[in-house]
Amino acid sequence: MGPGPSDVHPRILSAMARPTIGHLDPAFVGMMDETKEALKYAFQTENELTMPVSAPGSAGMETCFANLVEPGDKVVICINGVFGMRMQENVTRFGGEAIIVNDDWGTAVSVDKVEQALKDNADAKILAFVHAETSTGASSDAQALCKIAHENDCITIVDAVTSLGGSELRVDEWEIDAIYSGTQKCLSAMPGISPVSFNERALTKVRNRKTPVTSWFLDLNLVMGYWGEGAKRTYHHTAPVNTLYGLHESLVMLTDEGLENAWARHQSNHEILRDGLEAMGINFLVDKADRLPQLNAVFIPEGVDDAQVRATLLNDYNLEIGAGLGAYAGKVWRIGLMGHSSRKENITLCLAALKETLGK
Amino acid sequence: MGPGPSDVHPRILSAMARPTIGHLDPAFVGMMDETKEALKYAFQTENELTMPVSAPGSAGMETCFANLVEPGDKVVICINGVFGMRMQENVTRFGGEAIIVNDDWGTAVSVDKVEQALKDNADAKILAFVHAETSTGASSDAQALCKIAHENDCITIVDAVTSLGGSELRVDEWEIDAIYSGTQKCLSAMPGISPVSFNERALTKVRNRKTPVTSWFLDLNLVMGYWGEGAKRTYHHTAPVNTLYGLHESLVMLTDEGLENAWARHQSNHEILRDGLEAMGINFLVDKADRLPQLNAVFIPEGVDDAQVRATLLNDYNLEIGAGLGAYAGKVWRIGLMGHSSRKENITLCLAALKETLGK
Structure with missing residues (x-):
């Protein structure tokens, strides 16, 4: 992801x-x-x-x-x-x-x-x-x-x-x-x-x-x-x-899936992830109107060690999320919901793993 | 090939x-x-x-x-x-x-x-x-x-x-x-x-x-x-x-194979192919001293239809050999013996298929 x-x-x-x-x-x-x-x-x-x-x-x-x-x-x-x-x-x-x-x-x-x-x-x-x-x-x-x-x-x-x-x-x-x-x-x-x-x-x-x-x-x-x-x-x-x-x-x-169905799947999965993240108090970088469903950039909560959380997710949950780039390095995570990765089980795992790792 | x-x-x-x-x-x-x-x-x-x-x-x-x-x-x-x-x-x-x-x-x-x-x-x-x-x-x-x-x-x-x-x-x-x-x-x-x-x-x-x-x-x-x-x-x-x-x-x-062993395999397989082709009266474009073992360019025998032979090899024998390029288009075939393709069974098939196709 x-x-x-x-x-x-x-x-x-x-x-x-x-x-x-x-x-x-x-x-x-x-x-x-x-x-x-x-x-x-x-x-x-x-x-x-x-x-x-x-x-x-x-x-x-x-x-x-x-x-x-x-x-x-x-x-x-x-x-x-x-x-x-x-x-x-x-x-x-x-x-x-x-x-x-x-x-x-x-x-x-x-x-x-x-x-x-x-x-x-x-x-x-x-x-x-x-x-x-x-x-x-x-x-x-x-x-x-x-x-x-x-x-x-x-x-x-x-x-x-x-x-x-x-x-x-x-x-x-x-x-x-x-x-x-x-x-x-x-x-x-x-x-x-x-x-x-x-x-x-x-x-x-x-x-x-x-x-x-x-x-x-x-x-x-x-x-x-x-x-x-x-x-x-x-x-x-x-x-x-x-x-x-x-x-x-x-x-x-x-x-086979149909292009517009693929677009709709990306959008609805994004909404599930968004709701879960916001329920944890995690906020999006991009305003709702301009937000891509497939790339979710969210602010890293205050006091959280960016690299350590990403390493824990990778090592303990086999789950990769992306680091921020440029001015947002260390400030945001980028969570992908792209193509085959955009599916329910991934969202559920990601939200649950983040909760455990962040102690929410 | x-x-x-x-x-x-x-x-x-x-x-x-x-x-x-x-x-x-x-x-x-x-x-x-x-x-x-x-x-x-x-x-x-x-x-x-x-x-x-x-x-x-x-x-x-x-x-x-x-x-x-x-x-x-x-x-x-x-x-x-x-x-x-x-x-x-x-x-x-x-x-x-x-x-x-x-x-x-x-x-x-x-x-x-x-x-x-x-x-x-x-x-x-x-x-x-x-x-x-x-x-x-x-x-x-x-x-x-x-x-x-x-x-x-x-x-x-x-x-x-x-x-x-x-x-x-x-x-x-x-x-x-x-x-x-x-x-x-x-x-x-x-x-x-x-x-x-x-x-x-x-x-x-x-x-x-x-x-x-x-x-x-x-x-x-x-x-x-x-x-x-x-x-x-x-x-x-x-x-x-x-x-x-x-x-x-x-x-x-x-x-695992060893680099020098790989070189030797390419050379010895080339010699087997060369002997077989020359026995059919098919001659090499390049002088022996400068010949690559892995790429055998040979003159197409007189009166033979280049494209038809290559199509027959591909369709009937599942065997690809290369066409000539530039000035040698239609004049030579390029037979590869490269890497995993450089093995005895391929040489035997190629020689036998050419014999059948050319009516030798």
């Missing part, structure tokens, strides 16, 4: 252990096609370029920035936690100019501040923000932010590492242009690959680049050749075959 | 299906330490910075070039197959100047030509070459090339994707400065991560960079903080936990 990786379902673990076949084997290529289709469903998009990057979420992030940012591009970046800061690092390294919109950690991105920043920087090309901040558990209004970006001629890059499969996310309806996510949060697959999706507006910017993408490994012009339609596939790199078996299985399970 | 991924041993597949634990869990951190030690043994190095990059071999390659090449650096690149060309792509994208030494595909890199190129380019900073060309099955003299590089004040970047665990490779004795490899060839683990090792000479160049590394994900200054000594570990990205279980298990197996 940390901030990810979440528990991986036994069906998915078992899929990982299937014999490794060649990454150009027709059976594998068929599985790639199914994976693309299922990812489109999970993202709620018809984007043809929807696929997993063969590396962790950080590389999914880098795929978006490496392909979309050209030297000199102004990029408005919203920082309300750790992962916004990482976006800034990406932009700077690719030669872009980062315009920062700061919000307090634990709050949502302020749509008004973003609007002002876009008006102040009429030549900005990109707006980048985190939909679901894993470092704080705050959700931001992706639809409103994308609307404002487009009114100001910006394309959008959205971090959905923690939201995909766990809370409402509609890439096409919200007009998100480029998005990246992870597999080890609400999809409950193993870490190591990163689903991304790009719409035509984003791809047009990629195609019109004046400079080549710095990264050969992440260059979409090449990766697209490999993840393209059936017979035309061009070898680019060796796909992480077994990890893709796992992702495929997790997407089969998500499709 | 393609050019990789090779067959993954059932023990390794089974390790992949172990429950995913947190990437900061003390038990996982202990496994990371064991993995580093076992990789040092496999590479025959004492380099402290020896670890798997969390992405496929192409990203291991990019880790070396992204960290070592600065804009304007002259890099001498040896091209005798596909993967030398990919090195050139990397250098150019990172703003380096690539000086190319060409050798015919299927031959080893010419030490004399490299010496001349280094003398002609006294300001070159790096020599990069492929130790074991997966596209042709040619091995090059890494020790001699490194010696000449150092005599000319160059550091070396070596592609050992196909050699690690399959044929002689001694990083410290041969004074290789930066090296990358893959897991899905002679280690017989699943694709998706890439072992690398850097010595002090290489790290000094990284530390003295005037410009930041373009890639946040592959920046060794950050990755080292995560793969460093026990308690000091700093979160960088979410490690591909299950894939690392697999690599760990494969390294336990390599240590």
